Amino acid sequence: MSPPSRFAVALISALASLQVTTAATVTYNFTIGWVTANPDGAFERPTIGINGQWPIPRIEANTGDNVIIYATNQLGNQSTSLHFHGLFMNGTTHMDGPAQVSQCGIPPGSSFTYNFTINQPGTYWYHSHTGGQYPDGLRGPLIVHDPDSPFLDQYDEELILTVSDWYHEQMAVMLPAFNSKGNPTGAEPVPQAALFNETQNLTVAVEPGKTYLFRMINIGAFAGQYIWFEGHNMTIVEVDGVYHHPAVAEMIYIAASQRCSFLITTKNETTANYAFVASMDTTLFDTLPADLNYNVTGWLTYNDKESFPEPALVDELDPFDDMTLVPYDNQTIFGEPDKIIELDVIMDNLNDGANYAFFNNITYKAPKVPTLYTALSAGELATDASVYGTYTHAFVLEKGEVVQIIVNNLDTGRHPFHLHGHHFQALYRSEEEAGTFEDANVTSADYPAIPMRRDTLVLYPDGNIVLRFRADNPGIWLFHCHIEWHNHLDVCASQNIATTGNAAGNTVDYTNLKGENKPPGRLPDG
Ligand SMILES: *[C@@H]1O[C@H](CO)[C@@H](O)[C@H](O)[C@H]1NC(C)=O
Ligand SMILES: *[C@@H]1O[C@H](CO)[C@@H](O)[C@H](O)[C@H]1NC(C)=O
Ligand SMILES: *[C@@H]1O[C@H](CO)[C@@H](O)[C@H](O)[C@H]1NC(C)=O
Ligand SMILES: *[C@@H]1O[C@H](CO)[C@@H](O)[C@H](O)[C@H]1NC(C)=O
Ligand SMILES: *[C@@H]1O[C@H](CO)[C@@H](O)[C@H](O)[C@H]1NC(C)=O
Ligand SMILES: *[C@@H]1O[C@H](CO)[C@@H](O)[C@H](O)[C@H]1NC(C)=O
Ligand SMILES: *[C@@H]1O[C@H](CO)[C@@H](O)[C@H](O)[C@H]1NC(C)=O
Ligand SMILES: *[C@@H]1O[C@H](CO)[C@@H](O)[C@H](O)[C@H]1NC(C)=O
Ligand SMILES: *[C@@H]1O[C@H](CO)[C@@H](O)[C@H](O)[C@H]1NC(C)=O
Ligand SMILES: *[C@@H]1O[C@H](CO)[C@@H](O)[C@H](O)[C@H]1NC(C)=O
Ligand SMILES: *[C@@H]1O[C@H](CO)[C@@H](O)[C@H](O)[C@H]1NC(C)=O
Ligand SMILES: *[C@@H]1O[C@H](CO)[C@@H](O)[C@H](O)[C@H]1NC(C)=O
Numbered sequence: 001m002s003p004p005s006r007f008a009v010a011l012i013s014a015l016a017s018l019q020v021t022t023a024a025t026v027t028y029n030f031t032i033g034w035v036t037a038n039p040d041g042a043f044e045r046p047t048i049g050i051n052g053q054w055p056i057p058r059i060e061a062n063t064g065d066n067v068i069i070y071a072t073n074q075l076g077n078q079s080t081s082l083h084f085h086g087l088f089m090n091g092t093t094h095m096d097g098p099a100q101v102s103q104c105g106i107p108p109g110s111s112f113t114y115n116f117t118i119n120q121p122g123t124y125w126y127h128s129h130t131g132g133q134y135p136d137g138l139r140g141p142l143i144v145h146d147p148d149s150p151f152l153d154q155y156d157e158e159l160i161l162t163v164s165d166w167y168h169e170q171m172a173v174m175l176p177a178f179n180s181k182g183n184p185t186g187a188e189p190v191p192q193a194a195l196f197n198e199t200q201n202l203t204v205a206v207e208p209g210k211t212y213l214f215r216m217i218n219i220g221a222f223a224g225q226y227i228w229f230e231g232h233n234m235t236i237v238e239v240d241g242v243y244h245h246p247a248v249a250e251m252i253y254i255a256a257s258q259r260c261s262f263l264i265t266t267k268n269e270t271t272a273n274y275a276f277v278a279s280m281d282t283t284l285f286d287t288l289p290a291d292l293n294y295n296v297t298g299w300l301t302y303n304d305k306e307s308f309p310e311p312a313l314v315d316e317l318d319p320f321d322d323m324t325l326v327p328y329d330n331q332t333i334f335g336e337p338d339k340i341i342e343l344d345v346i347m348d349n350l351n352d353g354a355n356y357a358f359f360n361n362i363t364y365k366a367p368k369v370p371t372l373y374t375a376l377s378a379g380e381l382a383t384d385a386s387v388y389g390t391y392t393h394a395f396v397l398e399k400g401e402v403v404q405i406i407v408n409n410l411d412t413g414r415h416p417f418h419l420h421g422h423h424f425q426a427l428y429r430s431e432e433e434a435g436t437f438e439d440a441n442v443t444s445a446d447y448p449a450i451p452m453r454r455d456t457l458v459l460y461p462d463g464n465i466v467l468r469f470r471a472d473n474p475g476i477w478l479f480h481c482h483i484e485w486h487n488h489l490d491v492c493a494s495q496n497i498a499t500t501g502n503a504a505g506n507t508v509d510y511t512n513l514k515g516e517n518k519p520p521g522r523l524p525d526g
Pocket of ligand 7: 266267
């Protein structure tokens with residue numbers, strides 16, 4: 001059990017009853033346990049698998065289906081929970097997965113049934129949302145097929161392709177070292193390898209003269225990745241579950257947790273095979289070990305008797321700008337916001353010497369009571385943000401209102417910000433070092449009439465972003481950076497977690513936060 005993120009805010013909107021649709025039921029039995037894996041061929045290590053397998057199985061459903069997952073934790077020494085990244089969980093906020101936000105972690109030996117209906121098409125993924133666990137392997141694709149996809153007649157076959165980063169150490173070893181006074185600058189551990197589909201040197205058999213829909217998902221912990229296919233362009237048609245008008249790209253960048261679906265039309269000849277490459281964004285790395293191959297190669301295999309050429313070196317990493325995408329449904333910009341939330345991102349040390357991430361001077365500390373249970377037990381005070389605690393940075397939203405989130409990055413790192421439960425319109429993203437939103441003198445004339453929509457957006461160093469969404473999904477939703485290192489470990493052994501009370505566990509006086517969980521104190525001035 002541990003907080004999902006200390007770099008987070010909880011968004012709370014009034015709970016209401018919701019409709020249920022009837023459709024097929026898709027059932028999975030997942031026994032989560034340790035297996036051994038060696039995906040980069042360099043080091044064998046304990047890895048978290050499902051039903052004795054790793055990579056873990058993909059979840060597949062059609063729009064409208066009810067999904068039931070019987071999850072049993074056989075890890076023996078860690079709690080777990082599953083988050084279905086990008087799914088709205090409309091009416092089932094209690095199935096969203098983050099431990100201490102919408103559920104307690106599933107302790108070793110216990111089971112939990114996830115039960116939800118999916119009413120959105122597209123490319124998603126699922127992963128552990130307990131502690132910093134998912135980089136140990138508990139991460140896999142979740143695909144929602146759409147019989148009404150506007151692109152259905154434009155491709156012959158679809159292929160799922162994940163990209164990720166890989167560490168030889170376990171998170172339980174790396175996290176305490178990362179989050180300690182021995183690492184005062186908060187330097188994130190540099191991965192040992194990049195992977196395609198959790199392996200290397202992947203060959204993807206293709207036939208000539210066909211069009212494939214690639215569903216690409218960055219299921220990594222940290223590294224954003226540049227991706228290109230030699231000799232082939234990508235025609236982007238979906239990002240993060242939202243169809244967009246086709247846009248041709250020679251190279252894309254996908255941050256940790258983002259998805260991008262694109263069409264690739266194969267050549268008519270089968271005389272050669274073509275490399276495709278993912279190159280980790282090394283600007284995120286504090287150090288670049290000399291022996292690190294931060295690239296991974298795969299091949300579009302037209303003919304397995306032909307050679308598999310090494311990729312050519314690319315001089316400039318100049319990816320497609322996702323801000324230029326236009327949603328396929330042409331949804332226009334939401335009107336003036338009813339509520340504006342401005343968040344300043346900084347990284348700083350507290351008096352334990354470790355480095356923490358802050359929103360508006362608040363570093364996340366999980367409450368004693370999962371936020372959802374506070375909302376459900378607080379009665380009228382559920383709409384009083386203070387009952388959720390000083391260190392969750394909760395915002396209470398009115399159902400249906402248009403909310404604008406401005407994020408100012410006062411840090412020199414890139415951060416992919418992810419909103420649970422909604423797609424947002426991405427109105428604006430400044431260049432690097434543009435300063436805050438105020439500094440940039442942005443006006444509504446700078447916003448596109450039909451903004452791109454997705455659930456995770458990259459914010460550049462010392463820059464700012466502006467997002468807008470409609471709060472039409474009652475529940476408790478996190479907004480946080482999706483670099484797993486910016487989600488801290490706080491191995492909470494106790495399963496004596498209360499399910500009523502405010503953030504401090506006070507069930508009598510919800511306005512009294514005495515005894516709430518706190519991060520370390522401030523450093524003395526100077
Ligand atoms: C899941 O497990 C239950 C109980 O062990 C069993 O009844 C059911 O058939 C299994 N379902 C699937 C899809 O494997
Ligand atoms: C992939 O190929 C490269 C180059 O031959 C090699 O160094 C690497 O070990 C291979 N990876 C795996 C997992 O076999
Ligand atoms: C948990 O169990 C795994 C698999 O046996 C082991 O490799 C790992 O070190 C254990 N972790 C902790 C924190 O004890
Ligand atoms: C899933 O939830 C629905 C709606 O609440 C309920 O009718 C159904 O029994 C649940 N199924 C399981 C397996 O829990
Ligand atoms: C990648 O792995 C997924 C399973 O996670 C599999 O369904 C898919 O076919 C693989 N993709 C390729 C291109 O081999
Ligand atoms: C890819 O697109 C670029 C720019 O639109 C174009 O110049 C190039 O010829 C295309 N390459 C292929 C292989 O179609
Ligand atoms: C492949 O052949 C088809 C049919 O002759 C043609 O329309 C298409 O342009 C060719 N594709 C390429 C990539 O040359
Ligand atoms: C990775 O690929 C990039 C782009 O082609 C190249 O500049 C770099 O040298 C490669 N790095 C390694 C370690 O091979
Ligand atoms: C979106 O706009 C384009 C260009 O104006 C138009 O061709 C298309 O029909 C519109 N699509 C929808 C779903 O309204
Ligand atoms: C942040 O907190 C520190 C320490 O309490 C305080 O000195 C500083 O003024 C605060 N900054 C803002 C922007 O509130
Ligand atoms: C914003 O406006 C102020 C005052 O007009 C001006 O000094 C500043 O240079 C502008 N900043 C940018 C980034 O245009
Ligand atoms: C959630 O469901 C409500 C009621 O059906 C609907 O109005 C709303 O648009 C949905 N929100 C999302 C994000 O799916």
